[in-house]
Amino acid sequence: MTLALKHEQMTGHPERGVHVVVRNTDRVFESKQGEVIALSNVNLEAKPGEFLVIVGPSGCGKSTLLRMIAGLDQPTNGSIELLAPEGKHATNSMVFHGRTLFPWLTLRGNVAYGPKMHGVNAAEAYERADELLELVGLRGFERSWPHQISEGMRQRVSLARALATDPDLLLMDEPFGALDEQTRYILQEELLRIWGDSGKTVLFVTHSIEEALMLGDRVLVMTARPGHIAREVSVPFGRPRTLTEIRANPAFAPLFQEIWSTLREEVERGGAFS
Amino acid sequence: MNRRSTELFLTIAGPALLLLVWEVLSRLEVISPFYWPAPSKLWGTAVEMFRDRGLWSDITASLWRIFAGFVIGTVPGVLLGLAMGLWWPVRIFFMPLASAIYAIPKIAILPLVIIAFGIGELSKIMIVAISIFFMIALSTMSGVLAIDDQFHDVATNLGANRWQMIVTVALPGSLPAIFTGMRLALGFALIVIVGTEFLAAKEGIGFVIWQNYQILRIKEMFVGLIITGLMGWAMNLALDVVERYAIPWRSQ
Ligand SMILES: Nc1ncnc2c1ncn2[C@@H]1O[C@H](COP(=O)(O)OP(=O)(O)OP(=O)(O)O)[C@@H](O)[C@H]1O
Ligand SMILES: [Mg+2]
Numbered sequence: 001m002t003l004a005l006k007h008e009q010m011t012g013h014p015e016r017g018v019h020v021v022v023r024n025t026d027r028v029f030e031s032k033q034g035e036v037i038a039l040s041n042v043n044l045e046a047k048p049g050e051f052l053v054i055v056g057p058s059g060c061g062k063s064t065l066l067r068m069i070a071g072l073d074q075p076t077n078g079s080i081e082l083l084a085p086e087g088k089h090a091t092n093s094m095v096f097h098g099r100t101l102f103p104w105l106t107l108r109g110n111v112a113y114g115p116k117m118h119g120v121n122a123a124e125a126y127e128r129a130d131e132l133l134e135l136v137g138l139r140g141f142e143r144s145w146p147h148q149i150s151e152g153m154r155q156r157v158s159l160a161r162a163l164a165t166d167p168d169l170l171l172m173d174e175p176f177g178a179l180d181e182q183t184r185y186i187l188q189e190e191l192l193r194i195w196g197d198s199g200k201t202v203l204f205v206t207h208s209i210e211e212a213l214m215l216g217d218r219v220l221v222m223t224a225r226p227g228h229i230a231r232e233v234s235v236p237f238g239r240p241r242t243l244t245e246i247r248a249n250p251a252f253a254p255l256f257q258e259i260w261s262t263l264r265e266e267v268e269r270g271g272a273f274s
Numbered sequence: 275m276n277r278r279s280t281e282l283f284l285t286i287a288g289p290a291l292l293l294l295v296w297e298v299l300s301r302l303e304v305i306s307p308f309y310w311p312a313p314s315k316l317w318g319t320a321v322e323m324f325r326d327r328g329l330w331s332d333i334t335a336s337l338w339r340i341f342a343g344f345v346i347g348t349v350p351g352v353l354l355g356l357a358m359g360l361w362w363p364v365r366i367f368f369m370p371l372a373s374a375i376y377a378i379p380k381i382a383i384l385p386l387v388i389i390a391f392g393i394g395e396l397s398k399i400m401i402v403a404i405s406i407f408f409m410i411a412l413s414t415m416s417g418v419l420a421i422d423d424q425f426h427d428v429a430t431n432l433g434a435n436r437w438q439m440i441v442t443v444a445l446p447g448s449l450p451a452i453f454t455g456m457r458l459a460l461g462f463a464l465i466v467i468v469g470t471e472f473l474a475a476k477e478g479i480g481f482v483i484w485q486n487y488q489i490l491r492i493k494e495m496f497v498g499l500i501i502t503g504l505m506g507w508a509m510n511l512a513l514d515v516v517e518r519y520a521i522p523w524r525s526q
Contacts, residue, residue, distance in 0.1 A: 072427050094431045100424050104446035104523050113442070114432035145523045165432060
């Protein structure tokens with residue numbers, strides 16, 4: 001009850017999500033061995049408040065794409081736009097792949113990091129951090145260090161840290177990739193609960209087709225490198241969803257098959273190159 | 275025996291064994307009891323030196339020089355190391371200088387230090403500071419360079435500017451390496467201060483060793499040596515305590 005209230009306070013209004021528009025975007029890396037074309041002519045759009053999932057073979061440029069959308073990297077050609085409603089500045093937070101909690105900060109310190117960098121005073125930032133830790137089920141661990149908790153708990157903290165700046169756009173790069181199956185299921189459901197009707201736009205990268213179907217409104221399948229969007233699949237399942245429900249849904253198997261056949265082709269094609 | 279008592283036993287066993295062998299060889303006169311007085315005979319000498327010959331003030335004089343020199347060398351060393359780690363031009367500019375000066379035996383620059391800072395206390399503090407400065411800078415630099423690039427991205431994404439990046443990522447991220455450097459530097463500082471006190475001091479533990487050697491008061495010299503060893507050990511313990519406070523995420 002109190003949790004729902006806090007959730008409402010923190011996640012704000014449904015109509016506030018960012019509209020993401022990626023147009024004819026290339027990213028070419030120069031290296032000593034020559035050019036690597038990571039992405040070639042990527043076009044995609046995420047509507048405000050949409051949960052968009054991206055799947056693709058390893059090395060096809062998914063992380064690069066998210067980094068560019070986050071503004072951490074620049075496209076070689078093309079444009080990337082984040083359009084916030086009423087022309088206000090669009091904010092984003094990324095849940096990075098791998099172990100990216102600051103080892104030198106407690107869980108509370110990690111979650112409070114973003115607000116502090118934005119000038120929120122320490123007391124208030126810690127208060128918000130504690131609320132978010134509670135939201136992701138980590139009450140009582142505020143003073144723990146990242147190395148003292150499990151991988152699943154670390155991913156919860158990463159999510160809380162990304163939410164702490166209350167971003168309009170949430171970018172998630174294989175956040176549950178390193179987790180065991182059970183923990184992953186639980187976190188998927190928690191993510192959906194927290195995202196709820198927050199109105200945040202989410203771009204979520206995963207290798208798991210099932211995860212894509214569990215979470216997304218739409219799934220984009222990318223080609224092998226140089227990556228671009230090969231196929232777009234709309235996910236018809238209503239919300240709230242549970243894994244059991246969508247697995248039992250007659251639409252699940254054909255959708256899975258549709259994504260997998262495209263992906264398999266690309267993985268095999270990519271494999272032949274490397 | 276559990277792990278803790280085994281650790282305690284092994285810690286004490288090394289020095290105890292050495293003292294025992296020394297004691298036996300000296301008493302049996304396998305080694306000259308004049309030049310190698312049995313450790314048990316040093317005890318009385320030590321008590322007398324503390325009581326009548328101001329050994330304590332020699333110890334504190336050396337400790338103060340090391341401490342002051344350590345602070346004066348470490349603070350700018352960390353700053354330079356951060357700069358070298360963060361900006362490649364700074365790194366390339368200072369690298370040859372740091373490597374060359376690092377290689378000079380520090381006691382060799384004592385005459386220069388005395389010319390620059392005079393014969394008094396300041397030159398003794400400054401030689402410690404200068405000796406450890408580049409060592410700390412190089413450790414700090416390698417610490418900064420070893421920080422995972424991902425943390426840079428995370429901090430940027432969460433809104434950190436350049437300055438905040440230095441304070442919240444580069445500095446804490448390189449602290450473990452800084453402490454490794456300080457541990458090394460502590461050993462160097464002791465070597466340098468003892469050498470300096472051999473050559474140019476009127477008090478200090480090095481002075482005690484050298485003066486007693488010159489008049490062949492071998493027992494007194496040995497007391498000085500043992501005290502030097504204990505000082506090194508105690509300073510390391512002190513650094514452990516500081517480290518536990520400075521890097522709480524590493525302990526336990
Ligand atoms: N900074 C860089 N310099 C040079 N090449 C890079 C750089 N970053 C990425 N690449 C290359 O771009 C390609 C895409 O990398 P990216 O990490 O975006 O792939 P990915 O789809 O996220 O892969 P994975 O699924 O394994 O995480 C790879 O071939 C990679 O080697
Ligand atoms: Mg990736």
